[in-house]
Amino acid sequence: MTPWPLRTRKLAASSSSRIYTALFNFQSLLLVILLLVCTCAYVHSMFPAILDRNKDGVRGIFWKCARIGERLSPYISLCCVVMAISMVIN
Incomplete structure (x- = not known):
């Protein structure tokens, strides 16, 4: 039986799909x-x-994302359409 690191290398080398x-x-x-x-x-x-109660700190990122989505909604919706089309093409 081969040691543990060698077994994992063999498994990784033999798998064809990448994550x-x-x-x-x-x-x-x-x-x-x-x-x-x-x-x-x-x-x-x-x-x-x-x-609104979490405007500061790490959770403030979600408030900032919401503010971006509200103020730039035409551009965000255009980006959604472009991303949808690019996903269909690829």
Whole structure:
């Protein structure tokens, strides 16, 4: 029986499929950011108190994303359409 590190190298070398995250694929990263902005804007329109009380700190990122989604909504919707078309083409 081979030691543990050698077994994992054999398994990794024999697998043909690779796993990519959104951090390493630029188009997926843009899609995640776009979905975050759209989701935050929707949540803020339904429940404004949730995001309004967390304007500072790490949770303030969601409030800022909601603000971007509200103020730049024509551009955000245009980006959604462009991303949808690019996903269909690829």
